[in-house]
Amino acid sequence: MENKAIQSQGKQGLILEEPFLFEQSLPDSIGVVLPESEVDEIDIESALPSALIRKDIPQFPMLSEQQVVRHFTRLSTWNYSVDGGFYPLGSCTMKYNPKLNEVVANMSGFADIHPYLPDEKVQGILSILWDLEQYLQEISGLDAVSLQPAAGSHGELLGILLMRNYHKQNGDSHRNTILVTASAHGTNPSSAAMGGYKVKSLPILSNGLTNLQALQESMTEEIAGLMITNPSTCGLFEADIVAICKIVHEKGGLVYFDGANMNALLGKARPGDMGADILHFNTHKTFATPHGGGGPGAGPIAVVAKLKPYLPTPHIVKTNESFKLEYNVDQSIGKVRSFYGNIGVLLRAYTYIRTLGASGLEEVAENAVLNARYLAHKLQDTFHMPFTTPCMHEVLLTDEKQTEQGITTMDIAKALLDEGFHPPTVYFPLVVKAAMLIEPTETESKQTIDLFIAALHKIIKQDHNVLASLPTKTKVKRVDEVSASRTPCYTWYC
Numbered sequence: 001m002e003n004k005a006i007q008s009q010g011k012q013g014l015i016l017e018e019p020f021l022f023e024q025s026l027p028d029s030i031g032v033v034l035p036e037s038e039v040d041e042i043d044i045e046s047a048l049p050s051a052l053i054r055k056d057i058p059q060f061p062m063l064s065e066q067q068v069v070r071h072f073t074r075l076s077t078w079n080y081s082v083d084g085g086f087y088p089l090g091s092c093t094m095k096y097n098p099k100l101n102e103v104v105a106n107m108s109g110f111a112d113i114h115p116y117l118p119d120e121k122v123q124g125i126l127s128i129l130w131d132l133e134q135y136l137q138e139i140s141g142l143d144a145v146s147l148q149p150a151a152g153s154h155g156e157l158l159g160i161l162l163m164r165n166y167h168k169q170n171g172d173s174h175r176n177t178i179l180v181t182a183s184a185h186g187t188n189p190s191s192a193a194m195g196g197y198k199v200k201s202l203p204i205l206s207n208g209l210t211n212l213q214a215l216q217e218s219m220t221e222e223i224a225g226l227m228i229t230n231p232s233t234c235g236l237f238e239a240d241i242v243a244i245c246k247i248v249h250e251k252g253g254l255v256y257f258d259g260a261n262m263n264a265l266l267g268k269a270r271p272g273d274m275g276a277d278i279l280h281f282n283t284h285k286t287f288a289t290p291h292g293g294g295g296p297g298a299g300p301i302a303v304v305a306k307l308k309p310y311l312p313t314p315h316i317v318k319t320n321e322s323f324k325l326e327y328n329v330d331q332s333i334g335k336v337r338s339f340y341g342n343i344g345v346l347l348r349a350y351t352y353i354r355t356l357g358a359s360g361l362e363e364v365a366e367n368a369v370l371n372a373r374y375l376a377h378k379l380q381d382t383f384h385m386p387f388t389t390p391c392m393h394e395v396l397l398t399d400e401k402q403t404e405q406g407i408t409t410m411d412i413a414k415a416l417l418d419e420g421f422h423p424p425t426v427y428f429p430l431v432v433k434a435a436m437l438i439e440p441t442e443t444e445s446k447q448t449i450d451l452f453i454a455a456l457h458k459i460i461k462q463d464h465n466v467l468a469s470l471p472t473k474t475k476v477k478r479v480d481e482v483s484a485s486r487t488p489c490y491t492w493y494c
């Protein structure tokens, strides 16, 4: 392996200096001293079938504690992080994660409880989870919550399965299609398809909003429901949302509300009041729990009363002053996740909500929108803005005004890395060409946002040939996007 490590130097732009190779095992290094065993040695030969007994000891790497700490600390500095800088990744809501949330989630009374403890031994955490359900009900304006989904997309799948169950119970099984707005996140059509539905895309108008006429025409007897995001992934508030929900309901459909953009609505408006039947939260976006690179997360869903009986088990039930986990729920669709949800993440969301309180959450939405509108105002003359409707918590731009100079969205994104910023989301949503979706979030100061604006203005003054060679300051330089997607390599040595 050590040879491979040396051979790999230079490939993919990774420069691995000699002392920092990935394979660092040294025969005499020891990182941990295990205590003397307190149990009597057993006779393995008689305790286990011979086929299960190892013939040799596996070749674990031998490393000192210091080597391991340095290795992972070094790797962590190669990644961009929200603790390290501005991370305006549209739709992903990379806001700052307050460290108080970490303190609470790591308290041993929470972190060390065993999932198989009986209800009476875990009343504390059950009461917190129950409270969190109440908060999410209040914030969403809906009637019941399940904390179990492990991500927004998991919440979507659960929501679609609830929808399916609801129609089945009503003898409406012929409904086999879900409408998804054209600007939707890719997880929406995927979830609908995984839930067994056909997907029909609903076009948007030239102002970026949902086309009501197209919706009206599409709402046939086959439609089980509509998946809609509000504010949309174009950063726009669907001002006709009440009428949209009415059209769907009148034809017997349900409205699935993708709540990934709740950051813009907290304390200001409630999806339940707009007509949503099902909504998922992304705690890791809206309620400041750490995420990135695929996890961790939690995607609680909130539903209207008529869907409550179908929620997955266990339900958290409050009886007098105690709490229990109820597994025997007649109409429940059953379990969707091991144990009770991603408790560590849910505790962080709970702490965030309690720290800010109702008025603080409202301020979050105000500042998220204010920051985005400030950005939009400062960038509107230099960059093409596909929609004139004022934005909510994120700004959508394209590279249209830069094409004459030969500068693309990708060039701008890569150049931002050298300026010390994480790029915005690029080439999404798909409804505009070469999108840049910038979400500053409420946790950024005017100072930081001004620096970001200055960097963008500086970048587009550069020659496109220079931009095409950027970034130069990052560990991984400009990558070949095509081979990265066609022949991906997930290890450090290829």
Ligand SMILES: *Cc1c(COP(=O)(O)O)cnc(C)c1O
Pocket: 091, 092, 151, 152, 153, 154, 184, 185, 187, 188, 229, 233, 258, 260, 261, 282, 297, 299
């Ligand atoms: C992030 C996001 C999702 C998916 O949520 P995950 O928690 O990443 O699974 C769905 N819809 C929108 C609009 C999102 O931004």
